[in-house]
Amino acid sequence: MAYHEEFNPGPPVSETLVGGLSLFPGLFETGAIPHILALLAQYCEGETAALVRSGPEENAVLLRHGPFPSSGIAVEEFVPLAMLRDAWSDGQFFSHGEIVGVVCHEIAADEFVAMLCRRRSDALLDARAKTALALLGKVAGRLMHLRREVSQAGTQLQQQVALTARLEDALKHDFLTGLCNRAGLRAELDGYIERGEPCALVLLDLDDFKYLNDSYGHDVGDAILRHVAQALHQGTRAPHVIARLGGDEFAMLIPGIVDHGALRKRIGSLCVAAAKPFAWDGREITCNISAGGCLFPADGRTLKELYRHADVTLRLAKQMGGGGVRVFDADARAEIDSESDTKAIIEDAIRHDRIVPHYQPQIDPRTGNLIGVEVLSRIEDGNGNLLMPCAYRSAFQRSDLSRVLRSATMNRVRRDMEWLASNGIVLDRVAINISTSEIVDPDLPQIFEQLGLPPEKVEIEITEDVMIGRTGHRIRSIVEGLRDHGVRIALDDFGTGFASLAHLESYPVDTIKIDRTFVQSLGRTTKGSAIVRAIMQLGRDLDLEVVAEGVETDAQLQFLKKNGCMNVQGMLLAPPLSIHELAIFAGRGIEVAA
Template identity: 35%
Template sequence: MQANIIPLSFEYPVSATQAGRLLKLQRDILEKVALGINYQQILDDLCKAAESMVEGAVASVMVFDASGEFLTVLAAPSIPSKAIAALNGLIPGEQAGSCGTAVYSGKAQFVINTKTDRRWCNLQKIVTDFGVGACWSHPVKIEQDKAIGSFALSSFEERTPSVFYKQLLETGAHIVGIIIKRQQEEQALWDLAHYDALTGLANRTLFNERFASTLKNALTNEQHLALLMLDLDGFKDINDTQGHDIGDLVLQQVADNVQRVLGVVEVFARLGGDEFVVLLCYSGDKAVVAQLAEKIVSLFQQKINVAGCAFALSTSIGVSLFPEDGQSTQVLLRNADTAMYAAKKSGRNCARFYSADLTRTVRERMELIADMRLALLKQEFVLHYQPQYCQLSNALVGIEALVRWQHPEKGLIPPNIFIPVAEDSGFIKELGLWVFTEACRQCLQWWASGIPHFSLAINLSVKQLNAANIQQFQSVLEGLDFPIQWLELEVTESLVMQQGSLDELKKLEALGIRIAMDDFGTGHSSLAQLKHLPISKLKIDRSFVQDLSTDVSDRVIAKSIIAMGHSLGLKIVAEGVETKVQQDYLVQHGCDIIQGYLLSQPLSPAQFVELFFGD
């Protein structure tokens, strides 16, 4: 790195003796720089040396702060802290005292009387509070025409600077410039050695340093640490097929995206290639770490747009925890790495905790999420269809598509086990889209085979009711050329009552999709609210149907739901009808459609076809 320091001009005609004193000052200070003494100490020494040459004056160094807008005091060993606080935040300008004006104009300012000089007119409080009489300031420059700060001498009385004092200021400012330049270069070298040039994240060296110091603190203060090791799945393909330039842009995008969801962590680093690590202190509640890991995994559901192309990527994350999974950086890193490979092995696109001491629930939940993602790829999800019959004609008028998970080892997993986890982890978006597409495709196939049309009801989760999903549904419907009048979406009462749902429901209605309110009676919707909702059906919750033969109040509720729904022009469906008594009661009170085991259990596609084409 080059040191382009503007040469000292010796602008003021000082005597040979005076020049000698200044050169000695310069030599003494620069010797300290060469010896590697701490810069703050050197700047303080410079101020004190200048003060020793000008009786009754105090020296100060001001520089721009990180914003580049405000000046802040960098060194002023003889100035009281209250005065320093008053000076900090000075904005350079034409009337910004001696220092602010020197920085602004790039020229030395010799203010002889601060009370009368217009350059000090805005700083009269400082004049009064601290008794400043005169202030002479020289700009500090490390490049021509650009002042980065000032070196100043202030006195408590009105005072004119001698030629020697003026030269002392110029010399002092010159030395400050050298020191700051040197400091900046050292910082740049340090940054180069500690930050990853591609992403701007900490590199392996800085990560190791931070990890060691954080761990030391954690040991002393009994803190909990989590180490997350991320490896991108399939990144090599991008590099191989698109070239390293595109690969680099993808890595930058990934780093930015992950950084955004992280919040405050101890360190987020790129260790090299497509390997990243996150180290954070946490409360000890592992669920928080699990949530963060899931959040990072689900970030990758969005494709990464780079140079006009969209890349689908995913990440596998391994997590190790301090203190339970290791007490040293090496062991924690190794265990996080082991967990990361376990994540890769179990199908990628998921997070795994190092398993030694993990609570069962967290581990099972993470495994369930990982398994679900894999299950979708392996086509383990299946749809069953439960018929709905018109009570007047006894004809099949609709079916409700119900998702099941045919697990190769655990058997058929009911939706109440995996849907809540799918909702929490964001996986519901992918699963929901599959259910939607598959159900539509299946019905089209049936209708094409000669089965008469019926309405297809698909359940919609709270997490699916958003613009992006609705857009996807629309694309599926258009792509399949599905007759929209046969489609019905079932939404739960609580979902409908949520803030913001109404607009999305109206969008669905505008597309021509009918909405049925599922599980009705369990939520808190009022008749007045129902009137304003874009729904065409109410499904009486199975809990009321169940006890119709024994519970009087359930009978009253069911009866009133039917009457109320009809008065609003809605069709009424009863689900969970299992006995003839239940059916008779519902039919007697005008319920339009019946669904339940009494008439038919949910059917596999093959069983459903048999209904029409069997003997």
């Protein structure tokens, strides 16, 4: 509680000074004035008292003279604070010997109250009256303090509510396009499901976005995303909902639609409008859009079902080529059933320990020595048949199945490496392919720890499609972290992507793997041989190891050996081997013709 020292009553008058008056806050707000005046009337000259209260202007007070009627006091004039202080010092209002008490309290940041009273020469307040005054002052003070705290708490609560509303709104919208984000779309779709109102969920993907973004830069990428968002928004009307889910993925919630044919027509017209070329920095930019949609409740009755069915339909649309549009149909249902079968196969294989990775040997063509292996995923079915990855490829497109399969595979690789070591075979390198969904998995470091190998013996192989796109900076950070821990980084399928040379400069790469299409062109085309020779020279100049994959003929092997390639793999040297086959292979080595 703040008090103003300007109204100090000066030297003590006598024991008749009214104790407790300095505790009076909130005189007007608490309704205590009549009780205070009744007590003061026993002791003070009521006809010569003053009540001072701050005015609306800075350093100004409102001076009120005269008796204190219980109904209130008339306003007389504004007096600057300095003038009042001077008048007080000069004794213009009361002589120092006659002042018995001062009430001075800050009502607000710029408002206070003071009460000046002349004592009566023939009256003293008894102990009871003094106690009553003191109690009134304390009660008034507490009431005023409580009022302020409630007011402040109310203001803080209003600010908190407003801030919470703004944060909730931000959490449901995409900062780049202003559209709803995934959370906002989910909330809207939940509402339709709860009310049982028919609607359609459509997922859209920009087919050429990665190429355009990598070729022209992120500014163009952002412009494309805003252009698509605006086109979709202009082509719809409330209560349609348009959302950007992340990256180059968009979604639409279309209410009231119940027919697949009408949905296909509606999606098609929107995609055509959104894919129209637009000008950017003097060039014309075009980006095709693929879309897949499904209906509620005809194609799915839960949020999870609708997202999954729309996602599978979108995947089938993209397989049609650029600008494909599909709605949920029998083919999509068959694809979902296949995914369900794949999930059952993987879960059964893990349960019965039938995850059996195979190993593609990597050979030094100059000596025939085994350098390391590339781990390849394999599963055995209940009849002992070996399933290739193409039989369960949908597992790699689902992060949950991919994570489970990866973990089980790493556990088996660790056991295989321990078995090899117990038989006196220690490999210098174990290479593992990593997809986009796997490299951003926060559990990736723990998965690598399952191998039980020193980091320098582990090499991860990533392709360019992992590196490009709007998450490229995040991928680079993850790759740099793995490299800092000693893990080797290999750029797989080198030369087939959009910007292989750019990635050699921006990523911490140790190895480049020449894509098999170039290796298989050796001896057939002059250009193919020149490309392979140039890649190997590039590796030497940048102090990178070069691995040639897909070696199938002796002529290819001899070309690579002659041009200084120090690491090759392919069917000519060895197919992917089981762990026991690998042990036999490592024990006998391989003879390479001079």
